[in-house]
Amino acid sequence: MTKLTSTQELMRAANLSRRSLLKSAVAVGAVGFAAPITVQNAFATSGELNFEGWSGYDDLKKTVMPAFEKATGIKVNFKEVDSQDTMRADAKTAIASGAVDVMEPTVDRLPAWVSDGFVQPWDLKKVAADNYLDSVPGAKAGSAGDVDGKRYFLPSVWGTEALTFNSKTVDGTYGKLGLDALFSENMVGKVTVRGHSSLAAMGRVLDAAGKLPMPWIDSYKNEDNMKKLWDIALAEAVKHKKNIAQFWSGENEAQAAFKTNGAEIGLTWDSTGYNLRNDGYGFVAPKEGAFAWSQGFLLLNGAKNVEQAHEFAKWVSTADGASMWASAFSANPVAKGAIDKMNPDVSKFYASSYPGDALAKLYWWPSQAAWFLKLRGEYADKWKSA
Amino acid sequence: MAALIRRYGTGLTGIIIALTTFWLIVLVILPYFDLFESSFRPYLPAADVGGPKDVYSLSNYITIFQNPAEFNIGLFGFTFPISVAIHMWVFVLTILFSVLTTLTSLVLCYPLAYYMAKVIDPKRLSTFLLLLVVPMWVSELLRAFAWFILLAFKGPLTIVLQNLGIITDPIHWTWGLGGFSGVIVTLVYVYILFMLFPIYNSMTSLDTNQLEAAQDLGAKSWQTHWRVVVPHCKPGIASGCVTVFMLAVGSLLVPTLLSSPSSRWFTEVIYSRMFDENDWNGGAAYAFILLFVCTIFVSLTMRLFKVGLADIAK
Numbered sequence: 031m032t033k034l035t036s037t038q039e040l041m042r043a044a045n046l047s048r049r050s051l052l053k054s055a056v057a058v059g060a061v062g063f064a065a066p067i068t069v070q071n072a073f074a075t076s077g078e079l080n081f082e083g084w085s086g087y088d089d090l091k092k093t094v095m096p097a098f099e100k101a102t103g104i105k106v107n108f109k110e111v112d113s114q115d116t117m118r119a120d121a122k123t124a125i126a127s128g129a130v131d132v133m134e135p136t137v138d139r140l141p142a143w144v145s146d147g148f149v150q151p152w153d154l155k156k157v158a159a160d161n162y163l164d165s166v167p168g169a170k171a172g173s174a175g176d177v178d179g180k181r182y183f184l185p186s187v188w189g190t191e192a193l194t195f196n197s198k199t200v201d202g203t204y205g206k207l208g209l210d211a212l213f214s215e216n217m218v219g220k221v222t223v224r225g226h227s228s229l230a231a232m233g234r235v236l237d238a239a240g241k242l243p244m245p246w247i248d249s250y251k252n253e254d255n256m257k258k259l260w261d262i263a264l265a266e267a268v269k270h271k272k273n274i275a276q277f278w279s280g281e282n283e284a285q286a287a288f289k290t291n292g293a294e295i296g297l298t299w300d301s302t303g304y305n306l307r308n309d310g311y312g313f314v315a316p317k318e319g320a321f322a323w324s325q326g327f328l329l330l331n332g333a334k335n336v337e338q339a340h341e342f343a344k345w346v347s348t349a350d351g352a353s354m355w356a357s358a359f360s361a362n363p364v365a366k367g368a369i370d371k372m373n374p375d376v377s378k379f380y381a382s383s384y385p386g387d388a389l390a391k392l393y394w395w396p397s398q399a400a401w402f403l404k405l406r407g408e409y410a411d412k413w414k415s416a
Numbered sequence: 417m418a419a420l421i422r423r424y425g426t427g428l429t430g431i432i433i434a435l436t437t438f439w440l441i442v443l444v445i446l447p448y449f450d451l452f453e454s455s456f457r458p459y460l461p462a463a464d465v466g467g468p469k470d471v472y473s474l475s476n477y478i479t480i481f482q483n484p485a486e487f488n489i490g491l492f493g494f495t496f497p498i499s500v501a502i503h504m505w506v507f508v509l510t511i512l513f514s515v516l517t518t519l520t521s522l523v524l525c526y527p528l529a530y531y532m533a534k535v536i537d538p539k540r541l542s543t544f545l546l547l548l549v550v551p552m553w554v555s556e557l558l559r560a561f562a563w564f565i566l567l568a569f570k571g572p573l574t575i576v577l578q579n580l581g582i583i584t585d586p587i588h589w590t591w592g593l594g595g596f597s598g599v600i601v602t603l604v605y606v607y608i609l610f611m612l613f614p615i616y617n618s619m620t621s622l623d624t625n626q627l628e629a630a631q632d633l634g635a636k637s638w639q640t641h642w643r644v645v646v647p648h649c650k651p652g653i654a655s656g657c658v659t660v661f662m663l664a665v666g667s668l669l670v671p672t673l674l675s676s677p678s679s680r681w682f683t684e685v686i687y688s689r690m691f692d693e694n695d696w697n698g699g700a701a702y703a704f705i706l707l708f709v710c711t712i713f714v715s716l717t718m719r720l721f722k723v724g725l726a727d728i729a730k
Contacts, residue, residue, distance in 0.1 A: 115694060118461070142461065219588075226692075274677040275569070275588075283673075290568035292586070400459055403693040410688070412485040412502045415509075415680045 078105045079338040082117055082124075083134040084325075085110035089358035097354060098345050104338045114139055121148040124330055131333035132342060137167045137174050137183055137324045138397040144177045149328045151180035156340035159184075161347035161365045165389045167324050169364075174394055175326065184343045185326040186352075189361040190392070191227055192320035192383065194284075194303045196294040197312045204385045208317040210235045211295055213270040221273040222287035222296035225410030227321060231297055233263040234318055234393070250396040253405065260409050268416045277414055281305070297321075301360060304379050313383050319391035320384075324364075455700035459693075476701030480504055503685055503702070510682040511713065513596045514664040517603045521611040521660050522653065524604070529612055530645065533619035534627070548609065556606055557669060563602040564673050588676065595678035602674045603664045610663060611656035618652025619645070651727035658714050665710050682706055 083090065095106045111117055114135045124130040125148055135143065143149050159169065159181075168175025168183040175183035193211070195202045200211070209231040212221050223231070230246075237246040242259060249259040275293045278284035284302040287293040288311060296302075303313020327343045329336070345351040352365030353372045362380065363369055369377050398406070420429045456472045464470065485502045488495045500508075536544060551559065566573050567589035574586045590598025622645065630640040646653070671681030686706070689699035718724070 113694075146461075271677065277675065277677060279672070286564070286568070290565070290570050292569040292588075400461065400693075400695070404459075404695055404698065407685075407688050407693045408483050408502055411506060411680060411685060412483075415485070415487070415502065415506060415678065 077103055077338070078107060079335050079342055080107045080109070080129060080131045081134075081342070082109040082111060082120060082130045082132070084359075085112045087358045090355075094351075094354045094358055098342065098351065101345060101351075102341050104341055106342070118143070118146075118148070121146075121330060125332045128332045128334040130330055131335045131339045132327050132329060134186060134325050134327055137185070137326055138395050140174065140183050140328075141177060141397055142399075143328055144182055148331060149182050150331050150333070151182050152184055152329055152343065153340060154181055156337075157184060157344045158347055161344075161349075161352075163364060163366055163389065165392050166364050167394055168326050182328060183326045184347070185324050185364040186346050187356050187359045187361045188322055188324040188364060189359075190300045190315065190320040190322045190383075191224075191297060192300065192303070192313060192315045194288065194296050194298045194306060194311055194313050196288070197310055199294050202312040202314050204314050204388060205317050207314060208235075209297070211316075212297060213267065213273060217295060218272045219275050219292060220294040222276045222278050222284060222291070222293035222298070223274065224279065224297065225277055225414050226406045228297055229260060229263050229267060229406075229409055229413055230321070232267045233259060236263060236266060238318060247396055250398060250402060253401060256402060256405055260405070264409055264413055267413055271416055300362075300383065303383065304376075307375075307379055313379070315384050315388040315391070319393040320388065322392040322394050324394065325359075326364075451700040452704060454697050455704055457697050459695040459697045476698045477705060479698065480507065480702065480705060503682075506680045506685055507682050507705075507709075509594075509596075509680070510665060511709075513593075513600060514603075514661050516593075517600050517607075517664040518611075518657050518661045520600065520604050521608050522657060525608065525611040525615055525656065526653075529615040529619050529649075530641075532616050533622070534624060548612070552609055559606055560602055560670050560673050563598070563605065567598050567601070567674065590674055591676045591678075595676035598674035598676060599671050599679055599681070602670045603667060606667075606670060607660045607663045610659040614652040614656040614659070615649055616652075618649040622648045650721065650723055654718060654721060654723040654727065658718070661714065662710060665706065 091108055091110075095108060099105055109120075109130070111120070117133045117135055118139075120130065121133060121143070162169035162185060164170060166185045166188055167173045168181065168185045171179075171181075175181055175185070193202070193207055193209075195207065201207065211217060212223060212228065212231060213235065233242070233246040233249065236242050242262060244255065244259070246259060249256040276283070276287040276291045278287055278296070278298070281299065281301055284296065284298045285305060287296060288302075288306060289309070298313075300313065303311065307313070327339075327346070329339050333339055346355050347365050349363075349365050349367040349371055352363035352368035356363035356368065357372060357376075363372065369380050372380075420432070424432065455476055456474065457470055458473065458475065460467070460469055480503045481501050483502050484499045485505065486497055486499055487505060488497050532541065532544060565571055568574075569586050569588050571589075573589060574583070577583045578586070593600060626644055626648075627640060630644050635643065666683060667681070668683040668687055671679065671684060672687075675681075675684075682702070683706070686699050686702045689695050689702055
């Protein structure tokens with residue numbers, strides 16, 4: 031009997047707290063909903079920008095946007111969302127209402143944004159395209175930032191997935207160490223990778239060795255190609271399953287693989303390499319080129335503050351703007367000279383990770399459609415269960 | 417209902433019922449219904465949702481039978497290759513190893529519960545209970561992480577055994593049992609009290625005179641257990657088994673943290689459907705497959721051992 035009562039107590043407490051939480055959430059929601067309307071009315075003519083970007087990076091709001099406002103006098107109304115799908119869903123209504131001027135998805139999704147008619151090209155005369163590092167998408171004509179010869183994407187920040195290695199046991203000289211090291215005979219039980227990206231690495235190794243019936247990049251185009259190529263990569267990878275010390279899926283696991291589970295080389299995010307830099311590990315782009323991702327700005331159709339949007343993209347392409355934007359995301363800046371303005375630890379790490387022609391060789395993740403992601407997950411499951 | 421009103425008055429009873437209704441409908445039934453409904457719809461780009469492609473079908477469920485992969489099963493020294501749909505394979509392994517987890521917990525808990533209920537000096541019982549419960553005051557995450565550290569390749573267990581000269585090379589403790597040893601050990605540890613307390617509860621209600629009677633009539637120790645204690649405790653055993661099995665099958669944290677390069681738990685597949693592939697529809701379908709199959713499995717097992725739901729509720 032006493033037990034029952036305490037359970038009831040607990041349930042009631044939980045009920046109450048959930049409810050009050052909901053209530054306050056409703057209240058906050060109401061205020062949040064009303065606020066942009068009043069702001070919009072007050073500044074409807076000029077000097078503001080409606081920007082929808084990523085939530086969870088507090089420095090954007092705290093330091094980066096105030097710095098932008100100080101430099102240009104333009105106030106940013108920042109709507110934070112946690113996924114690109116939300117951005118796309120919001121874009122659907124924003125192009126009619128003009129409520130959002132600029133959004134910040136990743137470059138691999140760009141084709142879908144353009145084909146849905148959500149975005150308009152940037153006016154390159156109003157930005158400083160020369161500011162960008164040559165290799166990032168959107169820096170030059172014909173890169174992944176263009177669709178049908180028009181520049182829809184201006185980069186804001188980028189990062190990589192490359193090789194973290196034990197400096198004592200692995201020769202990490204740039205140009206010598208490649209993705210094939212992950213599958214080499216002398217690395218049995220010493221490798222940590224992510225399920226799907228290691229299959230892509232195997233695909234690129236096979237591609238470079240001329241062992242595929244068509245280029246690896248074609249596997250991103252349709253289901254038949256993908257199954258053909260990923261079957262080959264999977265079969266080859268399974269032969270080297272003994273190499274795997276641990277699969278990682280998040281930052282903590284990746285670090286633990288090196289610290290406690292015997293990994294001496296791995297295909298990891300740059301953050302893992304950075305965090306382990308003082309523990310005897312190095313991080314370097316493989317000779318084939320590091321896997322890389324990039325976020326950037328899209329100008330929405332129906333945008334009301336087109337001039338300000340260009341000012342915004344231009345400011346993020348300056349050394350100051352780019353370094354601040356990149357610091358907020360703990361990733362790499364898109365502008366020339368920006369890396370020297372970052373925290374010295376970061377600049378040092380960057381210089382050692384991407385020496386020589388590594389920046390020119392970055393391998394940007396191709397666009398990955400829904401059908402692709404689904405199959406990719408299934409291949410990763412087969413690889414892990416093998 | 418009348419009893420409730422008599423006890424708490426109309427106002428408070430109204431609030432209690434309103435809150436419970438709110439809890440059940442808004443926080444349990446509606447989300448489940450939403451997930452159930454979306455599990456029959458395809459995953460589409462935001463622009464196509466509600467469009468002509470957005471139709472009901474079973475395709476999210478059928479996927480579990482598709483995409484075969486080759487596996488080698490080793491049994492009694494022989495290995496034979498089989499071809500199974502990848503997610504079906506993961507599903508079957510998850511059920512098998514959850515059963516193993518449940519049985520291991522049972523084997524560990526039965527003697528312990530008997531000791532606590534019938535053997536131990538009652539004065540020391542509270543200390544004993546405290547010792548069992550104290551570790552559970554720490555969150556599940558931390559307890560799982562503790563095992564992650566203990567069983568690490570170059571972790572404390574390896575180091576101690578190396579210093580004692582028992583082993584020379586470090587061992588991957590989580591790689592045994594087909595790659596599931598770390599997962600099983602930790603699941604047993606994390607959920608063991610859910611097995612212990614129901615069995616202990618049912619044993620305390622067993623009259624000690626019956627045990628003495630069995631002995632007087634010449635029953636051997638194992639016969640007493642098999643024919644007196646176990647039948648009496650069946651509801652407790654069943655309740656513990658159901659709880660541990662369902663918790664193990666549905667665990668995500670432990671299988672992720674304690675994984676080996678060849679282990680894969682079905683909840684991990686659901687997780688990656690939802691969050692890596694952004695396919696909430698497919699993830700929902702898999703979640704319901706897990707829920708339905710486990711419910712059927714548990715009901716069948718209970719019928720096999722002739723235990724009813726009402727017995728467990730006692």
